[in-house]
Amino acid sequence: MKTTLRKIVTEAREVFREHGYDGASMQDLASRVGLKKASLYTRFPNKESLVPEVLALTLEETVQGLPDPNDDWQLTWQTLIGRIEKTLEERQRCVGLHLAYGVTSATPEARAAVCQFFTALREKMAQILRLGGIPDPDAVAADTLAQLEGATVWITTSGDVTPLHRAAESACRIAD
Amino acid sequence: MKTTLRKIVTEAREVFREHGYDGASMQDLASRVGLKKASLYTRFPNKESLVPEVLALTLEETVQGLPDPNDDWQLTWQTLIGRIEKTLEERQRCVGLHLAYGVTSATPEARAAVCQFFTALREKMAQILRLGGIPDPDAVAADTLAQLEGATVWITTSGDVTPLHRAAESACRIAD
DNA sequence: CCTACCGATCGGTAGG
DNA sequence: CCTACCGATCGGTAGG
Numbered sequence: 001m002k003t004t005l006r007k008i009v010t011e012a013r014e015v016f017r018e019h020g021y022d023g024a025s026m027q028d029l030a031s032r033v034g035l036k037k038a039s040l041y042t043r044f045p046n047k048e049s050l051v052p053e054v055l056a057l058t059l060e061e062t063v064q065g066l067p068d069p070n071d072d073w074q075l076t077w078q079t080l081i082g083r084i085e086k087t088l089e090e091r092q093r094c095v096g097l098h099l100a101y102g103v104t105s106a107t108p109e110a111r112a113a114v115c116q117f118f119t120a121l122r123e124k125m126a127q128i129l130r131l132g133g134i135p136d137p138d139a140v141a142a143d144t145l146a147q148l149e150g151a152t153v154w155i156t157t158s159g160d161v162t163p164l165h166r167a168a169e170s171a172c173r174i175a176d
Numbered sequence: 177m178k179t180t181l182r183k184i185v186t187e188a189r190e191v192f193r194e195h196g197y198d199g200a201s202m203q204d205l206a207s208r209v210g211l212k213k214a215s216l217y218t219r220f221p222n223k224e225s226l227v228p229e230v231l232a233l234t235l236e237e238t239v240q241g242l243p244d245p246n247d248d249w250q251l252t253w254q255t256l257i258g259r260i261e262k263t264l265e266e267r268q269r270c271v272g273l274h275l276a277y278g279v280t281s282a283t284p285e286a287r288a289a290v291c292q293f294f295t296a297l298r299e300k301m302a303q304i305l306r307l308g309g310i311p312d313p314d315a316v317a318a319d320t321l322a323q324l325e326g327a328t329v330w331i332t333t334s335g336d337v338t339p340l341h342r343a344a345e346s347a348c349r350i351a352d
Numbered sequence: 353c354c355t356a357c358c359g360a361t362c363g364g365t366a367g368g
Numbered sequence: 369c370c371t372a373c374c375g376a377t378c379g380g381t382a383g384g
Contacts, residue, residue: 018280019198019278020196020198020199020277020278021199022195022196022198022199023196023197023198023199023278025361025362025363026362026363026364027361027362027363035369035370036369036370036371037363037364038364038365038366038369038370038371038372039369039370041363041364041365042369045364046363046364047363047364093277096329097277097329098277100329100332100333101196101269101273101274101277101332102195102196102199104194114333115333115334118329118330118333118334119333119334139338139339139342142330142336142338142339143323143327143339143342143343145326145329146323146326146327146329146330146339146343147319147322147323147326148326149325149326149329150321150322150323150324150325150326150327151319151322151326153272153273153276153294153321153322153325154294154318154322156276156277157276157290157291157294157295158291158294158295160318162315162318163315163318163319163322166315166319167319167322201377201378201379202378202379202380203377203378203379211353211354212353212354212355213379213380214353214354214355214356214380214381214382215353215354217379217380217381218353221380222379222380223379223380
């Protein structure tokens with residue numbers, strides 16, 4: 001991927017994370033990247049098309065280079081949980097959640113991308129739990145992700161990260 | 177409260193819930209209420225001032241008329257959890273969460289109102305748990321709310337309400 | 353509670 | 369990759 005393309009997607013992620021879909025401005029994005037707004041449209045046909053790119057990058061960064069769960073599924077699980085925890089703590093909001101709340105039927109491709117993102121993440125989590133013989137891995141994965149996502153409400157409102165840390169700790173205890 | 181005022185606040189809640197703070201349009205709100213946009217400004221000085229009203233109404237509806245926890249704290253707890261569950265299932269999103277993600281330092285009064293809303297709800301929950309002798313009631317209340325809020329990510333992305341139902345069931349089990 | 357308007361900004365395009 | 373522009377819509381106000 002060309003560095004400029006990657007930079008656009010990385011900055012678009014920050015804009016979506018902070019302002020949501022509707023609130024994200026292409027002018028703001030252009031300024032951050034150091035381009036004029038019109039130049040963004042030589043790379044991407046429209047604002048909506050940024051959403052799949054942002055979420056694909058995020059998913060890739062979250063799961064790439066994880067230890068092989070066939071060797072040590074506990075380590076894989078704890079590494080994955082730790083990555084999600086770290087990102088949410090550093091960035092305060094989850095870009096996926098902000099987009100999930102912000103995309104509607106007016107932006108069907110963005111909507112589909114958000115659905116895919118969470119489904120893929122849950123499936124990756126469930127796959128690890130399955131190797132560990134954890135019962136009902138899909139439900140456990142969904143609930144674990146919900147607990148982590150929900151904890152961000154305390155970070156955004158009061159800066160309190162302890163609910164997130166408890167959520168991550170409790171998740172790691174699944175693999176004991 | 178005058179019926180028109182109440183109607184504006186109720187509809188504003190739907191607009192904020194669906195579109196978030198930035199995405200909410202005063203024109204859209206006016207149309208839903210059956211007024212011209214300018215007429216909204218005879219009731220409210222600006223868009224930001226709607227946020228405290230919306231959240232105060234929501235908090236009131238959530239906690240008003242709960243059974244007295246001094247009589248039967250388990251019943252009070254389960255009733256409260258049931259109300260939150262029902263609202264999130266019917267409306268699909270939590271207006272408080274969407275606002276929490278959407279308000280920034282540019283809208284300090286709205287920000288403060290969101291913080292107060294979640295703090296008050298958590299405190300109400302913790303108070304009930306305290307009467308039941310549940311250890312660490314503040315943390316349990318915060319985590320319970322996080323789990324319920326986080327479950328909405330599955331409702332918005334795939335329509336799946338089972339994580340929300342599991343969250344509510346698990347919360348009710350605290351009072352057994 | 354309305355009509356009519358303000359300047360600013362939105363996503364997106366024409367044309368080079 | 370830019371300048372310059374499009375129509376639409378934004379939050380908010382003047383004035384009655």
